[in-house]
Amino acid sequence: MSAVTRSLLSLGLLLGFGSATAALRSSAVARQPSKPELQFDIPAFPIEVAKPFSFGLSSLVSDLTFLEAIQVNGARKQSTSLAQGRNDDRVLSRLLQYSVDLDPKFRGAYRFTAAALPRHTSDGYAANVFATEQILRTGVRERPDDWQIAFQLGFIESFYLGKIREAGDAMARAARLEGAPRYIGLLATRLQAESGDLATAEQMASEMEAQASEEATRDTWHQRILDLQVERELRKIETAAAQFKARTGGAARDVATLVASHDLPALPHEPRGGNYLLQPDGEARSTATPRLRIRGRFGTQSGLIAQ
Amino acid sequence: MVSTVAVLAWNTVRELVRNKLLYNLFLFAALLIASSMFVAQLTIGQWDRIILDQGLAAIEVVGALVAVLIGVNLIAGEIERKTIFATLAKPVSRGVFVVGRYFGLLAVLVVNVAVMLALLAVVLHLAGYALSLTALEAGLLIGVELALVASVATLFSSFSTPILAAGFSISFFLIGHLLGDLRAFGDRSKSGLARALTHFSYRLLPDLELLNLKSQAASQLPVDPGFVLRSAGYGLAYAAVLLVLATLIFRRRDLK
Numbered sequence: 345m346s347a348v349t350r351s352l353l354s355l356g357l358l359l360g361f362g363s364a365t366a367a368l369r370s371s372a373v374a375r376q377p378s379k380p381e382l383q384f385d386i387p388a389f390p391i392e393v394a395k396p397f398s399f400g401l402s403s404l405v406s407d408l409t410f411l412e413a414i415q416v417n418g419a420r421k422q423s424t425s426l427a428q429g430r431n432d433d434r435v436l437s438r439l440l441q442y443s444v445d446l447d448p449k450f451r452g453a454y455r456f457t458a459a460a461l462p463r464h465t466s467d468g469y470a471a472n473v474f475a476t477e478q479i480l481r482t483g484v485r486e487r488p489d490d491w492q493i494a495f496q497l498g499f500i501e502s503f504y505l506g507k508i509r510e511a512g513d514a515m516a517r518a519a520r521l522e523g524a525p526r527y528i529g530l531l532a533t534r535l536q537a538e539s540g541d542l543a544t545a546e547q548m549a550s551e552m553e554a555q556a557s558e559e560a561t562r563d564t565w566h567q568r569i570l571d572l573q574v575e576r577e578l579r580k581i582e583t584a585a586a587q588f589k590a591r592t593g594g595a596a597r598d599v600a601t602l603v604a605s606h607d608l609p610a611l612p613h614e615p616r617g618g619n620y621l622l623q624p625d626g627e628a629r630s631t632a633t634p635r636l637r638i639r640g641r642f643g644t645q646s647g648l649i650a651q
Numbered sequence: 652m653v654s655t656v657a658v659l660a661w662n663t664v665r666e667l668v669r670n671k672l673l674y675n676l677f678l679f680a681a682l683l684i685a686s687s688m689f690v691a692q693l694t695i696g697q698w699d700r701i702i703l704d705q706g707l708a709a710i711e712v713v714g715a716l717v718a719v720l721i722g723v724n725l726i727a728g729e730i731e732r733k734t735i736f737a738t739l740a741k742p743v744s745r746g747v748f749v750v751g752r753y754f755g756l757l758a759v760l761v762v763n764v765a766v767m768l769a770l771l772a773v774v775l776h777l778a779g780y781a782l783s784l785t786a787l788e789a790g791l792l793i794g795v796e797l798a799l800v801a802s803v804a805t806l807f808s809s810f811s812t813p814i815l816a817a818g819f820s821i822s823f824f825l826i827g828h829l830l831g832d833l834r835a836f837g838d839r840s841k842s843g844l845a846r847a848l849t850h851f852s853y854r855l856l857p858d859l860e861l862l863n864l865k866s867q868a869a870s871q872l873p874v875d876p877g878f879v880l881r882s883a884g885y886g887l888a889y890a891a892v893l894l895v896l897a898t899l900i901f902r903r904r905d906l907k
Contacts, residue, residue, distance in 0.1 A: 396832035399825055400711070400859060403866035404704045411693050411701075449870040452697040 387412075387438070391445045398446065406447035410456070413439035417460045426465045437461060437475040444479055444486075451490050454483035458496035462504065473504040484514065494518035495528055502535055509539035516548050526561060533568050537575045537636040546572050570615045574630050577612040581620055581628040584608045589626065598622050655743055656751045663725065663755020673721060676713050677763065683709035684770050688778055699780040700869045706771040707789055707865045714763055714797040715824055718756065722804030723816035725752040730906060731813065739906075746898035753805050753894055757798055764794045783871055788879045789864035795886035796862040800824055802890035802897070803857075809901040826852075827859030857889050 345353075387394065387409055398405045413436055420432045440461060443453040457479045463471040480497040487493055498514035501507040512535030519529035529552050536545035549572060553565035581599055584607035588596045592605075599620050602608040612620055618632025629635055667673055687705035691698035726749065729735040738748060768790045772782040803823045807816035826833075830853050837849025861882045867874050 396829050400828040400863045400865070401708050403869050404708045407694075407701050407704050407869075411690075414693065414695060447866055447870070449866060449872060450700075451870065452695070452700060456695060 387442050391442055394442070395446060402446045403450075406443045406450055406453070409439050409446065410443040410450065410453050413443065413453075413456070413460075420463075423466050425467045426469045426471055429463060429465065429471065433463065433471050437472055441475070441479060444482055448482060448486040451483075451487055451493070454480060454487065454490070454493045455496065457483075458493070458500065462500065470504045473500060476500055477505065484517065488517075489521065491518040491521035491524035491528070494521070495524070498532070498535070508535050509541055512536035512539055512541060512545070516544070519548070519552070526564070530564070530568060533572065534636045537572055540579070542572055542576050542579075571633060571636055573615050574633055575636055577614070577620065578628040578630065578635065580612060581608065581622060582626060585622055585626045585628070595624060595626060596622060599628075652747060655747050656754060659738075659743070659748060659751020660754035660758060663752050664758050667721060667755065667759050670721060673717060673759070676717050676720075677766075680709045680713035680763075680767055681770060683713075684767060684774055688774050691778065698778050699775060699871075702771070702775055702778060702780070703786055704865065704869045706767075706774065707786070707793065707868060710764060710767040710771070710790065711793045711796065711865070713767075714760055714793065715800050715821075717763060718760060718797050718801040719804050719817050719820040719824070721759075722756050722801045723808040723813045723820060725756055725808065726805065726901070727808035727811065727813040727816055735906065745902045745904075749805060749809060749898045749901050750894065753801065753897075756801050756805075760797045760801060761794055764790060764797065783868065785864060785872060785874050786868040788874055788876075789868035792862040792864050792879065792882060792886070795883045795890075796859055799827075799857055799859070799862070799886050799890045799893075802893040806893045806897040806900070809897040810904060823857070824859070827857045828863070830856055830858045831860050857886070862886050 389397075394405060395402055416432065416436050416439060420436065421429065440453060440457045444450055444457075447453075457476055461472045461476045461479070465471055477497065477500050480493060480500060483490070483493040484497055494514050495518040498511040498518060501514060502511035505511075512532055515528055515532035515535055518524050519532050529548065533545040533549050536542070536548070546569065549565055549568045553562055553569065556562040556565055581602065584602045585596050588602055588605055588607045591607075596602050596605070596607075599608070599611065599622050602622070603611055614620060614630055614632060616630075616632035618630045620628055620630055622628050684706045687702040687709075688698075690705060691701040694701055726735075729738075735748075739745065743751075768782070768787070771786075775782055800820065800823070804816060804820040807819040811819065833849050834853045837846045837853070840846050840849070864874055864879075
């Protein structure tokens with residue numbers, strides 16, 4: 345075979361195989377089965393994978409997911425229904441959970457969670473409340489030095505969930521930390537009084553009064569102790585009224601009736617010089633001071649259904 | 652012997668300051684640290700956290716790359732280029748050669764960490780923050796970590812080619828940060844063999860997470876000075892063990 349024939353044969357083979365490659369490829373592409381839709385979750389990897397494989401840079405990866413959460417929150421549409429905003433809610437919640445899982449000491453992520461994650465929907469729900477509570481509970485455990493995280497947890501629990509006792513505990517924890525404003529302690533005792541945990545509330549108020557360096561602050565706390573004493577007496581009156589009603593079948597007319605029937609051992613002392621009144625519905629009140637109360641509709645202040 | 656080590660170390664430093672790869676890596680780290688101020692503006696509050704996280708990560712990653720990519724060439728590269736024979740023809744033992752080269756690299760790494768920390772302090776200052784004690788401690792432990800990684804690179808380059816030595820050293824660096832999880836995996840395993848192997852690896856390999864204070868520094872959390880001293884001591888002692896092993900292996904190596 346001559347050199348020219350060999351060259352022509354090689355060229356022919358090259359063109360033949362080249363054409364076959366192109367034709368077969370287009371034919372295969374036309375018959376290719378459709379792929380199931382592949383959609384990565386955000387973040388793409390579960391935390392159990394991301395944490396070890398950040399190779400000592402978990403804090404930096406946590407920053408990145410936090411920055412992404414800020415962008416997602418910025419792009420989130422306001423005033424949508426629960427169903428319409430569900431996808432954004434899930435992404436934001438997941439990113440923030442991821443950030444604090446990667447770096448449980450990330451103070452900024454906890455504070456941002458409290459501010460950005462709960463959402464009032466257009467159809468009367470408070471979305472992401474349980475996710476926020478869970479993240480903030482981790483925050484209180486991991487950053488016991490930060491009063492804002494404990495305060496935010498107390499706010500979420502009282503405002504959205506009506507968990508007054510837990511909220512009181514969280515607020516009391518916040519009030520004892522350095523830098524916490526004075527009103528948080530007052531709020532904590534109000535919550536504890538509402539939940540019926542008067543002993544803890546009185547203990548905290550006495551502690552705060554003893555620690556106060558200014559006369560005005562000491563007086564504020566002294567007034568709160570008197571409020572709590574009133575609350576204790578009001579609860580005794582209400583218990584006695586309930587006993588009276590159970591025994592006689594009718595409501596007591598006033599506090600003196602309860603003393604006369606021996607449901608109350610003596611006329612209770614009102615520390616501010618007022619009187620105790622018993623209302624027809626069995627609720628008691630003082631004429632000198634309003635009662636420590638915090639609840640609103642549905643047992644919460646927000647009046648929304650938490651999700 | 653000490654003066655010979657010092658001369659070799661100084662010559663290594665002079666050689667390294669002419670290395671373009673070193674400057675490229677330093678420039679990359681400097682850009683990362685400087686750009687952290689702009690990245691920080693994307694967040695809400697706590698700018699110092701982003702700057703510290705990005706800055707300390709840049710110091711660590713670039714330092715580890717310098718320690719590995721340049722470290723493996725200090726011995727294995729000399730052997731490949733046959734330039735080692737000119738040095739060994741002089742009254743210099745192989746052990747002293749290895750130690751001298753290592754200390755030269757170490758000096759460059761220490762200067763690198765110090766300069767990058769200073770740059771980080773400047774960026775923090777421009778953003779209105781100061782470098783905390785924990786950040787300084789984190790920087791110190793990064794320096795110790797780099798000393799350890801450099802000793803790993805020296806060990807592998809004493810008996811292997813530069814490419815293989817770089818691969819082994821980078822693997823060591825990555826595994827060193829995974830040891831805690833490896834142990835947890837072993838504890839959860841039902842296989843006795845897997846448990847024994849993971850516990851053996853945990854004891855044998857360097858635990859680089861003991862030298863990682865970046866998260867605490869970013870969160871401005873105080874760290875027990877006793878921990879810092881013990882961790883630094885652990886890292887340096889581990890590096891010394893690897894260096895001794897490297898000299899023992901290199902003494903017996905056939906260089907032809």
